[in-house]
Amino acid sequence: MSRVHNFSAGPAVLPMEVLEEVQKDLVSYKGKxxxxxxxxxxxxxxxxxxxxxxERAARLMGLGDDYSILFLQGGASTQxxxxxxxxGSKSKDCCxxxxxxxxxAAIKEAKILGLNVNVVASSEDKGFTYIPxxxxxxxxxxxxxxxxxxxxxxxxxxxxxPSVAAPLIADMSSNMLSRPYDFKKCDLIYAGxxxxxxxxxxxxAAIKKSFADSGNEGLSTMMxxxxxxxxxxxxxxxxxxxxxxxxxxxxxxxxxxxxAGIHEINKEKAAKLYNLLDSSDFYRGTVVxxxxxxxxxxxxxxxxxxxxxxxxxxxxxxxLSLKGHRxxxxxxxxxxxxxxxxxxxxxxxxxxxFESNNK
Amino acid sequence: MSRVHNFSAGPAVLPMEVLEEVQKDLVSYKGKxxxxxxxxxxxxxxxxxxxxxxERAARLMGLGDDYSILFLQGGASTQxxxxxxxxGSKSKDCCxxxxxxxxxAAIKEAKILGLNVNVVASSEDKGFTYIPxxxxxxxxxxxxxxxxxxxxxxxxxxxxxPSVAAPLIADMSSNMLSRPYDFKKCDLIYAGxxxxxxxxxxxxAAIKKSFADSGNEGLSTMMxxxxxxxxxxxxxxxxxxxxxxxxxxxxxxxxxxxxAGIHEINKEKAAKLYNLLDSSDFYRGTVVxxxxxxxxxxxxxxxxxxxxxxxxxxxxxxxLSLKGHRxxxxxxxxxxxxxxxxxxxxxxxxxxxFESNNK
Numbered sequence: 009m010s011r012v013h014n015f016s017a018g019p020a021v022l023p024m025e026v027l028e029e030v031q032k033d034l035v036s037y038k039g040k041x042x043x044x045x046x047x048x049x050x051x052x053x054x055x056x057x058x059x060x061x062x063e064r065a066a067r068l069m070g071l072g073d074d075y076s077i078l079f080l081q082g083g084a085s086t087q088x089x090x091x092x093x094x095x096g097s098k099s100k101d102c103c104x105x106x107x108x109x110x111x112x113a114a115i116k117e118a119k120i121l122g123l124n125v126n127v128v129a130s131s132e133d134k135g136f137t138y139i140p141x142x143x144x145x146x147x148x149x150x151x152x153x154x155x156x157x158x159x160x161x162x163x164x165x166x167x168x169x170p171s172v173a174a175p176l177i178a179d180m181s182s183n184m185l186s187r188p189y190d191f192k193k194c195d196l197i198y199a200g201x202x203x204x205x206x207x208x209x210x211x212x213a214a215i216k217k218s219f220a221d222s223g224n225e226g227l228s229t230m231m232x233x234x235x236x237x238x239x240x241x242x243x244x245x246x247x248x249x250x251x252x253x254x255x256x257x258x259x260x261x262x263x264x265x266x267x268a269g270i271h272e273i274n275k276e277k278a279a280k281l282y283n284l285l286d287s288s289d290f291y292r293g294t295v296v297x298x299x300x301x302x303x304x305x306x307x308x309x310x311x312x313x314x315x316x317x318x319x320x321x322x323x324x325x326x327x328l329s330l331k332g333h334r335x336x337x338x339x340x341x342x343x344x345x346x347x348x349x350x351x352x353x354x355x356x357x358x359x360x361x362f363e364s365n366n367k
Numbered sequence: 368m369s370r371v372h373n374f375s376a377g378p379a380v381l382p383m384e385v386l387e388e389v390q391k392d393l394v395s396y397k398g399k400x401x402x403x404x405x406x407x408x409x410x411x412x413x414x415x416x417x418x419x420x421x422e423r424a425a426r427l428m429g430l431g432d433d434y435s436i437l438f439l440q441g442g443a444s445t446q447x448x449x450x451x452x453x454x455g456s457k458s459k460d461c462c463x464x465x466x467x468x469x470x471x472a473a474i475k476e477a478k479i480l481g482l483n484v485n486v487v488a489s490s491e492d493k494g495f496t497y498i499p500x501x502x503x504x505x506x507x508x509x510x511x512x513x514x515x516x517x518x519x520x521x522x523x524x525x526x527x528x529p530s531v532a533a534p535l536i537a538d539m540s541s542n543m544l545s546r547p548y549d550f551k552k553c554d555l556i557y558a559g560x561x562x563x564x565x566x567x568x569x570x571x572a573a574i575k576k577s578f579a580d581s582g583n584e585g586l587s588t589m590m591x592x593x594x595x596x597x598x599x600x601x602x603x604x605x606x607x608x609x610x611x612x613x614x615x616x617x618x619x620x621x622x623x624x625x626x627a628g629i630h631e632i633n634k635e636k637a638a639k640l641y642n643l644l645d646s647s648d649f650y651r652g653t654v655v656x657x658x659x660x661x662x663x664x665x666x667x668x669x670x671x672x673x674x675x676x677x678x679x680x681x682x683x684x685x686x687l688s689l690k691g692h693r694x695x696x697x698x699x700x701x702x703x704x705x706x707x708x709x710x711x712x713x714x715x716x717x718x719x720x721f722e723s724n725n726k
Contacts, residue, residue, distance in 0.1 A: 027404075034389055049567070051375070081445070085589050208607045210568070249568065329407050
C-alpha cells in the first residue's frame with residue numbers, strides 16, 4: 009500500500025508502527041474481546057492504558073511527583089481560557105510574549121476576562137519572524153509569564169526555555185516532546201496532541217501541583233485544574249481512544265531514543281530543507297536563522313504564481329498540505345516527530361527539480 | 368475471535384460493522400494513503416467526513432436549517448457550564464428538573480455562576496426512581512428549562528419531551544438517537560457520544576440558531592456556541608477521529624431503520640430483562656414502570672452478598688460491567704443501540720440459571 013507524503017501542520021503524520029498496532033487491536037484489544045473505544049473508562053483494562061501513558065509522559069519530560077500529568081479536552085484554545093481563569097489576576101501582571109497567532113489568541117482570552125494583561129515582548133514588529141529574548145519587563149511578582157514555544161504558522165521556536173522569577177506557562181502544542189527542554193522551569197505545560205504526540209481530541213498537560221493549588225477559587229468545575237488532578241483526568245469520561253494512541257506514540261518516542269534521540273533525527277530532517285533554502289536563490293526562508301523551528305518550515309518562491317504551480321505539482325506528486333497557513337500564504341512543510349526521512353528527501357529532491365525547471 | 372458481552376454504561380459497545388470498517392481503513396482511509404487520524408481537519412478529505420456526519424445527525428432528528436449541528440469537546444460536564452454561561456440569567460429563572468446525579472451536576476454549575484436557579488421539579492424524594500411530570504413552576508419568561516432525558520445511573524427515561532413555553536435544553540447523553548423524540552421542541556440538545564453514537568471524546572449538539580443568537584454577550588471564545596456555529600465546529604481542531612466514528616455509527620443507525628427502527632429493537636431488548644424482573648421474586652427493578660429506561664436497567668438481588676456472587680460469576684462468564692454505579696450499588700445492565708440481542712439473551716439466560724441455583 010502506498011503512503012502519501014503528509015506535511016500537514018496538524019493533525020499530522022503518525023508513526024507507521026503505531027497505526028499498525030492500533031489497526032491490529034482495533035476490534036479486540038490484546039485479545040480481550042472488545043475495542044479500546046468500547047472500554048469503560050472505569051475498567052481495570054482502561055486504567056492500565058491511561059496510567060501507562062501518564063507514566064511515559066512524565067518519564068520523557070523528567071518530571072517527578074511534584075507534577076501532575078493531565079489529559080484534557082478542548083485543545084490549546086481551551087487552555088488559553090483555563091490558564092487565565094486559574095492563575096489570572098486583575099492586580100498582578102499577567103505577562104505574555106506575543107510570537108504569533110496562537111499567542112495573540114491566548115492574550116485575547118485573558119483580556120475577555122478583564123485581567124491585567126501585560127504583553128512583555130512581541131515580534132509583531134517584524135511579522136513574527138523571530139523570538140524576542142528580552143524578558144526584563146516580567147515583574148518577579150507577576151501572576152505568570154505565558155509563552156508559545158513553537159509557532160506553527162510562522163515557523164519560530166524557542167531553542168531553550170527562558171528563566172524568569174514568575175511562574176512559567178508554556179503552550180507547547182506544536183513542539184511538545186520533539187526535543188529536550190528543561191521542563192522543570194515550567195509550572196504548567198500544555199499541548200494539543202495532534203502534532204507530535206497523537207491524534208486530535210486530547211491535550212497533554214503537566215502542572216506543578218503546588219501551582220495548581222495556588223490557583224483562583226470559585227471556578228466552574230471543568231475549568232479548574234484541581235478537578236482533573238484530584239480525579240486523575242477521570243472526573244468525567246476522558247477521550248479514551250485518543251489517550252490510548254498517545255500512549256503508543258510515547259512508547260514509540262522512548263523506543264527511538266527518547267527526546268534526545270528524536271531531537272537528533274528532527275535536526276537532521278530540518279537541516280535538509282534549511283540547507284536547500286540557504287543555498288538557493290529561488291526559495292527563501294522567512295525566519296531569522298537562530299529562531300528557526302525544526303517542526304514547521306515556511307518558505308516562499310519568487311512569485312505567488314510559482315507558489316501556486318509548486319503546490320499543484322507537489323499535490324500531483326503525492327505530497328499533501330504544503331500550503332502555508334491561510335493567514336500568511338506561501339508554502340510550509342511540517343516535519344513532526346513521525347515524519348519519515350524518506351518524505352523529507354522526497355520533498356527536497358522535488359524542490360530541486362522544480363527550481364531547475366522553473367528558474 | 369470471541370467478543371465479550373459488554374454491558375458498560377459508557378464508553379460502551381459499538382456496532383461490529385463499524386469497528387470492522389474502522390479497522391480496515393485505519394492505516395489508509397479508502398486507499399488514500401493516510402489514516403483519518405493523520406488528516407488535516409482543513410483538508411477536503413476530512414471536510415467530507417464531518418459534513419456527512421452532521422447531515423446524518425440532522426436527518427435522523429428531522430432538524431432543518433434553523434438548527435446547527437455541532438461537535439464539541441469536554442463532555443456533558445462542559446455543556447453544564449456552557450448552557451449556563453450562554454443562556455443563564457441572574458434575574459430570570461434558570462429552571463432545572465432534578466432527576467439524578469447528572470441533573471444535580473448541571474444545577475451545581477449554574478449555582479457556581481451565581482445564576483437565578485429554580486429547581487422546578489425533583490424526584491429526589493423517592494431516590495430518583497421516577498420522572499417528575501408537573502412542570503407548572505416553569506414561568507413562561509424563564510431563561511430556560513434544563514432536563515436530563517435519560518438517567519444513566521438511576522435508569523429513568525422521559526418517554527416523550529415536555530412542552531413548555533420557555534426554551535428547552537435537553538441533556539440526552541445516554542439516550543441520544545436511541546428513539547424518536549419531537550426534537551424540535553428543544554432549543555438545544557447535547558450528548559456525550561460514548562453511549563449510543565460513538566467513542567468518547569466528542570459531544571454531539573443541535574442548537575436552534577435563533578436561540579444561540581439570543582445568548583449572553585462577552586463570553587470566552589471557546590465557551591460561546593456562536594464561535595462553533597460560525598466555524599462549522601472547526602474554530603479549532605475538532606476531535607477528528609471520534610467524529611469520523613460517530614459518522615459511521617449514524618450511518619449504521621440509518622441502515623437499521625433510523626430512530627423508529629432502532630427504537631423497536633431497543634424496546635424488544637429491554638422488555639426481555641424487564642419481563643424477567645417483573646416475573647421474578649429474586650430480582651427486583653428499582654424504577655417505577657412508566658418511567659423505565661430502555662438504555663440502563665438497574666436491578667437488585669435479595670442481598671449484597673448475592674449481588675457480589677452474581678457479579679463475580681457474570682464476569683467469569685464473559686459479561687463485563689454489570690456492577691451498578693458506585694453511588695447506588697446493586698447491578699445495572701446498559702443496552703445501548705449497539706448492544707447485540709445475543710448478549711441480552713445471554714444475560715437473561717444467565718440470570719434465570721443464577722436465580723434457580725441461588726434461590
